[in-house]
Amino acid sequence: MKDDKISRSVIKRLPRYYRILTDLEKAGMDRISSKELSIRLSVTASQIRQDLNCFGGFGQQGYGYNISDLRKEIASILGIGDVAKTILIGAGNLGRAIATHVPFTDLGFELIGIYDSDTLFSGLRIKNLPISSMDSLPEFCQENQPQTAILCIPDKSAPEIVSLLMQLGIRSFWNFTHYDIASNFPTAIVENVNLSDSLMTLSYLHKYGDTKL
Amino acid sequence: MKDDKISRSVIKRLPRYYRILTDLEKAGMDRISSKELSIRLSVTASQIRQDLNCFGGFGQQGYGYNISDLRKEIASILGIGDVAKTILIGAGNLGRAIATHVPFTDLGFELIGIYDSDTLFSGLRIKNLPISSMDSLPEFCQENQPQTAILCIPDKSAPEIVSLLMQLGIRSFWNFTHYDIASNFPTAIVENVNLSDSLMTLSYLHKYGDTKL
Numbered sequence: 001m002k003d004d005k006i007s008r009s010v011i012k013r014l015p016r017y018y019r020i021l022t023d024l025e026k027a028g029m030d031r032i033s034s035k036e037l038s039i040r041l042s043v044t045a046s047q048i049r050q051d052l053n054c055f056g057g058f059g060q061q062g063y064g065y066n067i068s069d070l071r072k073e074i075a076s077i078l079g080i081g082d083v084a085k086t087i088l089i090g091a092g093n094l095g096r097a098i099a100t101h102v103p104f105t106d107l108g109f110e111l112i113g114i115y116d117s118d119t120l121f122s123g124l125r126i127k128n129l130p131i132s133s134m135d136s137l138p139e140f141c142q143e144n145q146p147q148t149a150i151l152c153i154p155d156k157s158a159p160e161i162v163s164l165l166m167q168l169g170i171r172s173f174w175n176f177t178h179y180d181i182a183s184n185f186p187t188a189i190v191e192n193v194n195l196s197d198s199l200m201t202l203s204y205l206h207k208y209g210d211t212k213l
Numbered sequence: 214m215k216d217d218k219i220s221r222s223v224i225k226r227l228p229r230y231y232r233i234l235t236d237l238e239k240a241g242m243d244r245i246s247s248k249e250l251s252i253r254l255s256v257t258a259s260q261i262r263q264d265l266n267c268f269g270g271f272g273q274q275g276y277g278y279n280i281s282d283l284r285k286e287i288a289s290i291l292g293i294g295d296v297a298k299t300i301l302i303g304a305g306n307l308g309r310a311i312a313t314h315v316p317f318t319d320l321g322f323e324l325i326g327i328y329d330s331d332t333l334f335s336g337l338r339i340k341n342l343p344i345s346s347m348d349s350l351p352e353f354c355q356e357n358q359p360q361t362a363i364l365c366i367p368d369k370s371a372p373e374i375v376s377l378l379m380q381l382g383i384r385s386f387w388n389f390t391h392y393d394i395a396s397n398f399p400t401a402i403v404e405n406v407n408l409s410d411s412l413m414t415l416s417y418l419h420k421y422g423d424t425k426l
Contacts, residue, residue, distance in 0.1 A: 015413035019391065042396055078413050079420030097310030102408055108416050148419065172419040174412060178232060183255055191415035193408065195315055199387060200228035200291050202404035203321050206361065206385040207292030 006054050013051060014074055017041060021071040033064040080108035084172070086148040087140075089161060091116040091124070091131045094176060095152035099126045109148065113140055117157070141168035150174045159184065219267050226264055227287055230254060234284040246277040293321035297385070298357060302374060303365035304329040304337070304344045307389060311365060312339045322361065326353055330370070354381035363387045372397065 020040050024032065038045040052058050055077055058070050075081055086109045088099055095114070104111050114131045116122075121131040132140070140146075149170045153161060158179030165173075172189035173181055182190045233253055237245065251258040265271050268290050271283050288294055299322045301308055308327070317324050327344045329335075334344040345353070353359075362383045366374055371392030378386075385402035386394055394403045 011414055011417050012410070014417065015407070015410035018413065019409065042393065077417065079416040080413065082420065084416065084419060093310040093313045097306040098408070100306045102412060104412075107409060107412050109412065148415070172415055174415050180255065189415070189418045191411055191418060193406070193411050194228070195311070195406065196232065196320055197225070197228035198404055198406050199315060199317075199320050199322065200231065200293065201224055202361070202385055202387050202402070203292040203297065204224050204227065204290065205402045205404060206297060207295065 010051050010054055013043070014078055017048075017051075018071065018074045018078060018080070021067055021074065024067050025071055029067055031064055031066050037065055078108070080106075083108060083110050084148045085110050085112050085144060085146040086150060087111075087113040087115060087137075087146045087170075088150045088152065089115050089134075089165070090152035090154075091118075091121045091126065092152060095150075096126055098150060098152060098176070099129075112144055112146060113137075117153075137164070138168060141170070145169060148172045148174065150176070151179075152176050155179055162188070223264050223267055226256070227291055230261075230264075231284065231287045231291060231293070234280055234287065237280050238284055242280055244277055244279050250278055291321070293319075296321060296323050297361045298323050298325050298359040299361040299363060300324075300326040300328060300350075300353075300359045300383075301363045301365065302328050302347075302378070303363075304331075304334045304339065305365060308363075308365035309339055311363060311389070312342075325357055325359060326350075330366075350377070351381060354383070358382060361385045361387065363389070364392075365389050368392055375401070 024040070032040075034045040034048060038048055041048060043051075052070075055073070058065060058073055086104065088095055088111060091099075091114055095116070099111060099114060111127070111129065114126055114129050115134050115137050116131050117134045119133055122133050124131045147170065149165050149172075151158060151161070151173060155178045158177045158181075162173070162179065162181055162185060166185055166188065171187075173191070175181055175190055175192045176195070178194065178196075181188050181192075237253065245253075247258040247261065251261055254261060256264075265283075268286070271278060271286055299317065301312055301324060304312075304327055308329070312324065312327060324340065324342065327339055327342050328347055328350050329344050330347045332346055335346050337344045360383065362378050362385075364371060364374070364386060368391045371388075371390045371394075375386070375392065375394055375398060379398055379401065384400075386404070388394055388403055388405045389408070391407065391409075394401050394405075
């Protein structure tokens with residue numbers, strides 16, 4: 001990588017680039033002008049160039065971009081292809097929806113275990129994985145060394161469970177709770193999904209009718 | 214409002230301010246210094262001042278912030294309190310999780326109808342609302358005038374359904390699909406939740422171990 005201080009806003013755009021390039025490749029396109037790509041991605045051609053330059057740059061003057069190559073490069077930048085073993089904690093409505101809805105394999109993650117503290121769920125299966133009791137988690141982690149955990153648990157359980165998971169060697173968290181993991185565990189790698197905050201953002205946009213923010 | 218060109222990044226921080234102020238108020242606190250508040254919110258005191266100044270400013274020199282007043286002001290900025298009638302389209306795993314998991318009423322939304330094109334779901338209830346067939350949507354919208362729609366439908370159904378909803382008077386969309394509503398319907402108000410993009414962001418962060426982005 002050319003520069004290791006990539007801003008979070010660049011990183012946040014790459015998944016969309018990857019997704020749209022995947023669609024273009026599936027549609028049978030092999031190359032694309034920077035102007036056409038910028039229309040597809042809804043950003044300016046100069047923004048794309050600037051974003052890709054953070055990683056060394058990929059376009060050729062007068063040729064544009066080779067879709068398959070660019071997609072592969074972005075996949076590699078995003079770490080798609082290295083498979084991260086992942087466990088899901090919390091098998092309530094949200095956990096079940098995440099387990100069934102998200103295409104983990106396509107995104108470089110392998111869901112290898114589902115855990116819930118409620119023994120009511122024990123023995124049930126989601127996507128062919130059994131829901132296991134939290135008691136069996138330490139042994140499972142020792143044997144299988146998952147690196148990533150998805151947290152679909154109540155906020156109040158989060159401090160204790162994150163602390164346990166860190167001890168068990170989990171490094172990164174896809175966090176659906178409101179618990180501020182990053183402040184409490186500075187070495188943790190965290191991506192938060194805060195559905196309530198997202199809906200409040202819509203509330204604001206709706207109130208002020210501003211579609212251009 | 215002091216300035217109507219508020220950046221999206223400020224808007225994105227306000228829901229978190231609101232949430233944390235709600236917790237502080239519930240914990241019985243009535244006022245807070247700007248330094249203490251900045252620790253709770255994990256942003257600098259100057260950032261908070263700057264964010265709130267966009268809306269006219271609320272702190273008093275030497276006093277800090279009155280928690281209840283500040284919370285009320287932010288609620289009003291976010292449009293929490295004005296209730297937006299909302300319908301959910303798509304009652305699959307994700308739709309069901311959203312319907313049961315998100316505290317709509319607390320956030321200024323009232324879920325008044327759930328629709329799915331799959332008649333298999335017809336007659337089932339989520340949170341005491343029946344799942345209705347799409348056929349009955351036009352009449353329902355005419356009678357009840359919902360303003361907001363939550364889209365938990367397959368990407369490929371989105372263009373047709375968004376077009377229908379716009380005709381039925383829906384103004385704002387909480388969009389869980391990958392369909393780019395804003396580009397196709399410039400007057401629509403859109404907040405996207407893209408779970409795949411979020412997981413790819415975690416993949417990147419995990420790969421480079423950068424916790425400081």
